[in-house]
Amino acid sequence: MCMADLIVGIQWGDEGKGKIVDALAGGYDYVVRYQGGHNAGHTIVVDSKKIALHLLPSGVLYERCKNVIGNGVVINLEQLLNESKSFGNLQGRLFVSDKAHIILPYHEILDIAKEKSRQSAAIGTTGKGIGPCYGDKVSRNGVRLMDLKNLITLREKIDSIYQHLQYVQTLYDMELPSVQSVMERIESIAPQILPFVTDTTQLLWAAQNRGEKILCEGAQGSMLDIDHGTYPFVTSSTTIASGACSGSGLAPRDIAHVIGVAKAYCTRVGNGIFPTQEDGELGERLRQAGGEFGTTTGRARRCGWFDAVAVRYACRLNGCESLSIMKLDVLDGFERVKVCVGYEYEGKEIDYIPTDYDNVKPIYREFAGWDKTCGVRTFSALPSQAQHYIKELEKIIGVKISMVSTSPERDDIIMLG
Template sequence: MSKADVIVGVQWGDEGKGKIVDLLSGGYDMVCRCQGGHNAGHTIVVEGKKIALHQVPSGILHKNIINIIGNGVVLCPAAIIEELKQFGDVSGRLFISDKAHLNLPYHAQIDQAKEKAKGAHAIGTTGKGIGPAYSDKISRSGHRVGELKNPEKLCDAILADFAANKAFLDVLGVKAPAREELLGELKSYEVALGKFIVDTTHMVWDAIDADKKILLEGAQGTLLDIDHGTYPFVTSSNTVTAGSCSGIGLSPKNVGEVIGIIKAYTTRVGNGAFPTEDMGEDGEKIRDIGREYGATTGRPRRTGWFDAVGVRYAARLDGVDKFALMKLDVLDGFKKVKICKAYEKNGKIIEYFPSDLEGVKPVY
């Protein structure tokens, strides 16, 4: 019986997980995505061509690897259909959990409408419907990928949801789609994706029992975890190592090595506290040299110095066995490099990562 290794981001995402997965995945039989959705962006360069992966596991670039999209993912059918066009026929190499939840166009509409309504207090989401899709899942009103196999029934269920939530959706300006339009959309998803939809839990168990080598590919970063991150400026899933277990259907006892990915500096996308952020010349220099722009949104990332306090906290949560340090060369041109070793909060020096970062100042 084998164990699954985990690759996890130990900052606020964008650490370079895709590159390490691509580097290591040739030594594995199976690569799995366990949480998140098409808000994730893992960038890989193949023969000089940049490929941005959003929902498809990074192992897809290797012909002999099985790729699993697990139950913890919220899948956007339209986005993955488009994403798959760059890979040709992946039949027999890609499988999608029938228990993963659907992220449909109305989720993005709700996401964007809520962000707009919040104004200056917006989270800074990607606007791709991830939060609303997870909200539906938690409130037990979501729909799972396996339901695509019966488009008529799924269509009626979605329209019933719209009717039940009409008052709320009217406030946001989100209207129910016409039945024929929605049904046609769902049927097209089933035609394109139906052959990939299976019970992946048993596939992964069988691989473990057969002593296959498995890699769990984390998305986003630990400091964006819905429970342990800088709430409310977080993503809507569990990005820690334990989230990978529940998102693919494995016991923590099945985890082997945990590889934490960190950058030699820190970046963040969206709003929220960022103690080591540098909004001056050095921050701009890091952004330009490191090409710090989102793979999913294209937005310039906020940049700053390495935060050892945050990394220590995240590494403990994740049970990191070893680190992969990325982009150290970006700092080559700096005469002085800062490392945050502690925080100052309310006039006191602290060496732990507090639940509330308001008023926190870095100690270098």
């Protein structure tokens, strides 16, 4: 039986996972997206053309790959349909779990209303209904793709859901779309989605039994994990490696290699602790050089130095055996480059993340900067200072760095074995 490999984000998302999946996907038969929703965004650059994916797995760019959206994903039907249409006929190449939950219009309205009610304590969500949809899933009140097969029963289910929503509507002073309008949207799109809906767990098990290769693709990042991230400023799903199992039906023993992905610096979208954040001119320089604006929302990302403590923590959570460092070229031209190697916490120096993470201050180690790495494709061709930076990151984190990206372009990757 063939085992699966996994690519997972090690920071607060936006690490560049899509490029790594794209770089490796040509050698796999299946690429599986296992959690999150269309709040995620993977950008891949092919011949200077940007391709943004929100729900479709990154293997869609390879004709040989079959692409699976697993049961752990929450799905906006319109987004899925529009995105899939841009890739032509995906019949036989796209498979969507019948157990995946559907984001409905009232989820989006509730998401925005809840966020507004939090005022200064807002999480910084995308407002796309992800959290409320996962909330309905956990409270056993959700709608799944399999429900599209019987619209009469589905209408009865949504009628029942709306009885509860009447109270919520008053609580948050919001206006919900009518049940009729929700059903009309579903009825218009269901026939176009249903041909892709299947039991993807059985599909993947059969592929394993045939010896076919599977690559699992995470969304967001480990520091946004619902259990192990910077709670409550996290996403609503399990973003670490264990989520690949619950979100696809694969067993823990089915996972062979876990590849972590991190930027050569650090970014975060939304609110929450970010110890190495740089405000002012330095943060803006990183933002502009790295094009740090959300693929999904266009929001400016907060930027700062590489946090080796957080990366080491996330690598341990995920069981990473190798790490890909992205966007090294963004640091080109900096006279000095900093790395957080510890924290000040309660009057002591620590090298771990405490549960009371809000009260840490970064301890930095400085490195000499370098001139130009953009487009370099061999390690020996990197400036000596950049080589030193990569080697020292590897020592500090304790995980082998196997890939280094030096531009957004698909082929600008240094493979280190």
